[in-house]
Structure formats: structure tokens, C-alpha cells
Amino acid sequence: MPNASLAIDAAQLLAQIAALGTIGFDSDDAGRTRIALSDEDKAGRDQLVQWMRDLDLEVRIDRIGNIFGILHAPTDEGDRQPLMIGSHIDTVRNAGALDGCYGVLSGLAVARAYRAADSLPPRALIVAAFTNEEGVRYQPDMMGSLVYAGGLPVEAALDVIGTDGTRLGDELARIGYTGDLEPGSIVPREYIELHVEQGPILEAEGRLIGVVENLQGISWQKISVRGTANHAGTTPTRLRHDAGYVAAAIIAFLREGVVAAAPETTLATTGSICFEPDVINVIPRLATFTVDLRDPDDERLRAAEMRLANFLAMIAEREGVTIESERLVRFAPVVFDGALAADIETSAQRLGFSHRRMTSGAGHDAQMIARIVPAAMIFVPSRGGISHNPREHTEDAQLINGAQVLLDVVQRRLARA
Ligand code: GLV
Ligand code: MN
Ligand code: MN
DSSP: OOOTTOOOOHHHHHHHHHHHTTTTEETTTTEEOOOTTSHHHHHHHHHHHHHHHHTTOEEEEBTTOOEEEEEOOSSHHHHTSOEEEEEOOOOOTTBOSOTTHHHHHHHHHHHHHHHHTTOOOSSOEEEEEOSOSSOSSSSSSSHHHHHHTTSSOHHHHHTOBOTTSOBHHHHHHHTTOOOSBOTTOSOOSEEEEEEEOOSSHHHHHTOSEEEEEEEOEEEEEEEEEEOOOEETTTSOGGGOOOHHHHHHHHHHHIIIIIGGGSTTTOEEEOOOEEEESOOTTEEOSEEEEEEEEEESSHHHHHHHHHHHHHHHHHHHHHHTOEEEEEEEEEEOOEEOOHHHHHHHHHHHHHTTOOEEEEEEOSOOHHHHHTTTSOEEEEEEOOGGGOOSSTTOOOOHHHHHHHHHHHHHHHHHHHHOO
8 A cells, every 4th residue: 555655746846847848948929848858858868867866766778868866665676667757858949947947856856765765665766758759850750669569669760860950869978968778778667757738638638647557659751853944924834843742742642632531539640741842932842741641550550651752642643743651750650558557547547537448649658668667647638738838838736646646656556566
């Protein structure tokens, strides 16, 4: 049974979330930007490491820059079977303060609960902050946890070239976070990630806790359409090879031909696009844009990719353009550990919080760690279902509920042999 003397220090957790949220803050749009391995990411990492040291955690950093704060067990045997709590502190551009940070700082809150009670966990507790979860500058996303789980060799990850032409390994070294630990060398017995839902379901149903039992598949590609630049005023429509028009047609097809085939589950987004030469009176010669496709069912995700591929072939032929598609990310749907999910559900129940089982629409580090050890996630509501936006918000009391569930699950897991 959980030790009743262990408690989340709510004020401290909320203060740390607010403080981390000031790093990379842009007062013009009230959001913060800590793109992986930027100066702002370094400042966030430095703050996190300081907080780990304040709790007298052992800080270890691996070769891909994942940060671990270790609260050791009283015995070597306990140290060999750690429980890991993790997430990330990098952000998208113009982000809220909660995505990722909430999970990492709640991990610190659990460690703080042990420290405050002058108690050691029977198995080591590790708080992890994984590198480049967001995948904004370097793809794939969830990169640090993917490397950690053995899904991508560390050398390949270090060699990834970013959207700004930088090499990931150089930037990691520049900010001083190339560690010496071999990724994956600490294998926890289980992994738990607490996160804001980033979607509308819990709020709409008035429930406090999401017990995340699976996570949808994610397919990212970069599409380049090459046409012919020509004069906007003199080129008859029938003679155009208009990369801009073709890009627009593809984006419309994503909604009307791909999503429409499975409107309840398939999602499609073009979040980034650019034209060349990008001039008002020139037909674009080049359009490059991204496609993010998701579905919880791998067969349906494959069907969506196929529909898109067929359309690309058709429109390239019809419009006299060439189209290349580069795969950036392909992650299959993940089913989390049933026993761990059941433990989360029991804790929510014990603490009197309404809850439901759910699917994660977002990608998370937990999906990578689930490749190697039992993993599951806890969600708390997101106001208006908004995330990847500075308006991302969860009520303080709901944030604390989630941290309490996390602490309860951790204690109950650790109380077992
Ligand atoms: C991660 O934030 C994702 O793209 O789901
Ligand atoms: Mn996240
Ligand atoms: Mn995110």
C-alpha cells in the first residue's frame, strides 16, 4: 500500500512548470519556442539539470543528449530495476508551457515526495527528458527515445541534417549535451509518462484522468512538386506546369480523398509549405510541403498512404510536373502495457478521479520506450483541446490530480517485489 506520508508538493510543481515556461518565451505572442538543440533548449536543459541536482539526483546524459535524474534505491538490486518516468522539454514553435514539461516536472515532483519524506524508493526512480521529441528541426520526432529503444543507431541520429542545414550531432555538442552514457544502457522495469491530453475528449466528457492504452500510427512525408516557372500574365492555363496549383490540389485531396475514406479515424495535415521563387507574378516552379497522416489502425494508415501515392502519380501525369515524396517518419500504432494501464486505472479510482480509457492522438516518447519495456501513459484534460499553441491550458487542480495519480501508481508498483 502507498506510504501516506508521500505527497506531491503542488506549489513547487506549478512553480517549476511556470518557470520552465519562461525560457524561450516570446512576449509578442505569449508562447515559448525551445526547438531541440537550440540555445533556448540548452537553457531549459540547464534549468532542469539544476533542479535535478537540487534534489540530489544523480544526473546522467547519454550520447544523444537524453537527460536522466536518478534517485537511487538503498540496494544494488533495487538500482538494477529502476522505474522510469519521462517525457520531453523541447517544444514546437510558439508552444504552450505544458506539452512534455508537465511529465518531466511531475517526475521530479515524485522524486521530491521521496526526498521530503526522507525516504528512498525500493527500486531506483529515474526521471528522463528525451531529446528532440517534437521533430521540428530534425526528423524523426521522438528521436531521443527512439535511439534509446534501439530503433535508430545513435550515429545515424547524430548525422541527421536539420531543416536549417545543421547537423544534429554538431548542435548537440555546441550546447554541451553530448553525454557519455550509451543510449539504452539503463533498462527500466517499466516506463510511465504523464502528459496533457492535447485533445478535447476528457474535457468534453468532464473526466479528470485518461488511461492511455494505445497510440495511433504516424506517417510523415515531404513532397516536392517540380513544374515550370513562367509569367503569371502571359501563360495560358492549358500551358502551365504550375507547382503551386498541384500542391493545392494535393492538399485538397488529403481532405476530400484520403480523410473522406475514413473520416472518423484518419487525420491529414499540411503544416509547412514553401514555393519557389515565391513571387506574386511568377508561376511557382517548385512547391515543397509536408504531409502528416495518422490513424490508430495500421491497415487504414497504409490505405491512406496508398490513396495519396496514387493521386500523386495521377496529377503529376495530368499537369506535366514531377513529384517526389520523401518519407520522414513512419511509426506503427502502439498498444501500451495492459497491466500498467490497469494500475493507472486503479490509482485514478482509488483517488476518486473520474477516468476513461483512451487512445493518444499525439506521438509520445512512451511509444518508443514501449518497444523495450512495459509502458503506459496518464492524460489530464486540455482546455478546448488546444495544444501546440500558447493557449494550451490545464487547470492547476487537474495538473495536480495527474501528478497524484502518477505518484500513486509509482508507489504501488514499487511496493511490489
Ligand atoms: C508530437 O507532438 C506529435 O507530433 O504528435
Ligand atoms: Mn509532448
Ligand atoms: Mn508536442
